[in-house]
Amino acid sequence: MEKLLLLGAEAIAQGAIDGGVSGVYAYPGTPSTEITEYVQSSGIAKSKGIHSRWSTNEKTAVEAALGMSYAGKRSIACMKHVGLNVAADPFMNSAITGVNGGMLVVAADDPSMHSSQNEQDSRYYGNFALMPVLEPSNQQEAYDMAYDGLEFSEKCELPVLLRLTTRLSHSRASVMLKTPKPENSVKFPKDPIQFVLLPANARKRYKILLRTNAELENISDESVYNRLFNLPENGKSELGIIACGIAYNYLMENLNDEKVKYPILKIGQYPLPKKLINELYNKCDKILVLEDGYPIVEESLRGLLNLENKVKGRLDGTIPRDGELNPDIVATALGKSTKTFFEVPKVVVARPPELCNGCSHRDIYTALNVLIEEYGHQKVFSDIGCYTLGALPPFNSINSCVDMGASITMAKGAADAGLHPVFAVIGDSTFAHSGITSLLDAVNENSPITVIISDNATTGMTGGQESAATGKIENICQGIGVDPEHIRIVTPLRKNHDELVSILREEVNYKGVSVIIARRECIQTAARAKKAEIAKNKESK
Amino acid sequence: MKYDIILAGVGGQGILSIAAAIGWAALDSKLFIKQSEVHGMSQRGGAVQSNLRISSEEIASDLISFGSADLILSVEPMxxxxxxxxxxxxxxxxxxSKPxxxxxxxxxxxxxxxEIKKIKNHILIDAEKTAKEIGNYRASNIVMLGAASPFIDITYASLEKGIKTIFARKGEEVVSLNLRALEAGRKFAEDTR
Known part of the structure; x- marks a missing residue:
């Protein structure tokens, strides 16, 4: 069998391709972006015609994946953890409808918030929806879980949530591939009203879901991804360890040359394997729970009142309450000493990320800062993308970054409260993702806000993926009712600084919704396009 | 054999090309590897690092523990x-040495x-200058790999093969430039260590 060196994210993509997937639906978001990009650049995926074009947001992605499942084919929807919030509506309800073709929802969590606004744990969503959850410990399992997960989804007639974290998604290792499975053909669900969640039908479907959930617990006890070993034959062990997902690697790293053999339960499939946990729990005096993200397993073992005082982990301070795990944190939790020989010298200073030289967002903030000086600070709401870096020096321009599309609606709310002027700064891809409905709210009440859409024709922060609104932004704004007189287009360049400032000033004085579209291509994608063109010209010569 | 490397630099400096060359050479030498990298926000001019682990045995953790890296290879002094x-x-x-x-x-x-000189086992090299001398400043990352190569538990021939493979797409000229860069970096390290 073929062996490939793959990122965890890529292993999921290859697993899905080999597992017979017909469509991948996603909105880019670190650390999940590479799943879809891998499928987009895969020759096999192209030749099979596997769908892989970006969706407008995570909600539309999950809905399209569910539609493909309805039609009998296998699908996968990929997103970062906070993307699952956006997709929560179809996600929760897809557990009630169930699936026809196998369907995976991949959520890539970002504990320690390397590139995110929170570190929420997607396993809660699995529990919430009563959906099975798979959590790989390494790249091979990431592949296997995607490969087998699609079929498993079909068997239990439910979508399956595949949860991984940043470190696994962005770490490479060898992966052994399996024999590719054929795609499904189109086939209707047996029950024509399976997907109709009218109350009477939803109640029936929910009872089915509850029954399935009980079966899933038994399946978890037998799963190859849940493994209990080193149990003492007689008596009790002082300490037993539960290690979920990638935490298992950090544990094994620390036990490599240990003589002590702790009883270990490795968990990779949820709902939690009750029998296995019971066995471990009763044979150990203390249980240490290692899980990357929130203390979900720990919390449920411990119970609200912590009556037995037996479980150690994030909640009793054995492990820090927040942030990702690493081998040193696990070593400390095991009572091992970690050693360092050198310290970081005091001379080393922080080097935060910054906007690229020549980036159009820079010109926008330079102009906006002129207005901020005139009208006062703390009146700029912004959004999620490269331009969020406008919160840092040298700009210090923006005062919010909460969730996709929030800039416009927060500006509206602040205007409702009487703040004037208020600005919203949002990127083109974020506008398409979730800003359009926000703008409609503002238009419907003619809110006096000045919206700057920084249109660099790409989804920049995640590496330059296509943006759903490219070429459509003016039409969208006009279509939802922004007065065409107050849709202004400008090229954010240093030489146009005065023009940009005077447009901003004019629109601030307009007591309604203004949209300034500041349009210039992302310099990263522009440089890449230029490079590709030069290479092409070389070839044709 | 187990060899842990931390690659360091600033987002955009291309440390992943060094990781790719070592990774390829390690696979060619039938070794296990795990390589964790940074994507996302810090790629925009922030501090970035990659953990590269090579071993003759299967590797558990994707991340390197405190006090255990055999090499820090940085394309930027701070x-x-x-x-x-x-x-x-x-x-x-x-x-x-070039900031x-x-x-x-x-x-x-x-x-x-x-501070760098306080570490007994150190090599400080102006990679850009060395790269310019052999033809093009763009080869400075591979000069750095060359300067680290005497300390990495992988044969020089495997590293050369890695470079040939990785740059093959870009033509014979680029391959030869990078092979010269590797050699120049190695020579500097061997002369100064």
């Missing part, structure tokens, strides 16, 4: 110091050099 707690007492610190200044409070260079 960044070479940021990960010092990970360096083992016998480990090597190999750093480019990448994109912050206002970049410390005085002499202070950085003097």
């Amino acid at each position: 960044e070479s110091l940021r990960y010092l707690p990970f360096l083992s007492d016998k480990g090597w610190l190999v750093s480019n 990448f200044v994109n912050i206002n409070n970049y410390p005085p260079l002499e202070d950085i050099y003097s």
Whole structure:
């Protein structure tokens, strides 16, 4: 069998391709972006015609994946953890409808918030929806879980949530591939009203879901991804360890040359394997729970009142309450000493990320800062993308970054409260993702806000993926009712600084919704396009 | 055999090309590898690092533990110091001397050099200058790999093969430039160590 060196994210993509997937639906978001990009650049995926074009947001992605499942084919929807919030509506309800073709929802969590606004744990969503959850410990399992997960989804007639974290998604290792499975053909669900969640039908479907959930617990006890070993034959062990997902690697790293053999339960499939946990729990005096993200397993073992005082982990301070795990944190939790020989010298200073030289967002903030000086600070709401870096020096321009599309609606709310002027700064891809409905709210009440859409024709922060609104932004704004007189287009360049400032000033004085579209291509994608063109010209010569 | 490397630099400096060359050479030598990298926000001019682990046995953790890295290979001098707690007492610190200044409070260079020189096993090389001498400043990352190569438990021939494979797409000229860069870096390290 073929062996490939793959990122965890890529292993999921290859697993899905080999597992017979017909469509991948996603909105880019670190650390999940590479799943879809891998499928987009895969020759096999192209030749099979596997769908892989970006969706407008995570909600539309999950809905399209569910539609493909309805039609009998296998699908996968990929997103970062906070993307699952956006997709929560179809996600929760897809557990009630169930699936026809196998369907995976991949959520890539970002504990320690390397590139995110929170570190929420997607396993809660699995529990919430009563959906099975798979959590790989390494790249091979990431592949296997995607490969087998699609079929498993079909068997239990439910979508399956595949949860991984940043470190696994962005770490490479060898992966052994399996024999590719054929795609499904189109086939209707047996029950024509399976997907109709009218109350009477939803109640029936929910009872089915509850029954399935009980079966899933038994399946978890037998799963190859849940493994209990080193149990003492007689008596009790002082300490037993539960290690979920990638935490298992950090544990094994620390036990490599240990003589002590702790009883270990490795968990990779949820709902939690009750029998296995019971066995471990009763044979150990203390249980240490290692899980990357929130203390979900720990919390449920411990119970609200912590009556037995037996479980150690994030909640009793054995492990820090927040942030990702690493081998040193696990070593400390095991009572091992970690050693360092050198310290970081005091001379080393922080080097935060910054906007690229020549980036159009820079010109926008330079102009906006002129207005901020005139009208006062703390009146700029912004959004999620490269331009969020406008919160840092040298700009210090923006005062919010909460969730996709929030800039416009927060500006509206602040205007409702009487703040004037208020600005919203949002990127083109974020506008398409979730800003359009926000703008409609503002238009419907003619809110006096000045919206700057920084249109660099790409989804920049995640590496330059296509943006759903490219070429459509003016039409969208006009279509939802922004007065065409107050849709202004400008090229954010240093030489146009005065023009940009005077447009901003004019629109601030307009007591309604203004949209300034500041349009210039992302310099990263522009440089890449230029490079590709030069290479092409070389070839044709 | 187990060899842990921390690659350091600033987002956009291309440390992943070094990781790719070593990774390819390790696979060619039938070794296990795990390589964790940074994507997302910090790629925009922030501090970035990659953990590269090579071993004859299967590797558990994707991340390197404190005090256990055999090599810190940095394409920027201040960044070479940021990960010092990970360096083992016998480990090597190999750093480019050319700073990448994109912050206002970049410390005085002499202070950085003097901290680097406190590490007994260190190589400090002006990779850009060396790369220019052999033909093109763009090959400076591979000069850095060359300067670290005497300390990495992989044969020089495998590294050469890795470079040939990785740059093959870009034509014979680029391959030959990078092979010269590898050699120049190695020679510098061997002369100064």
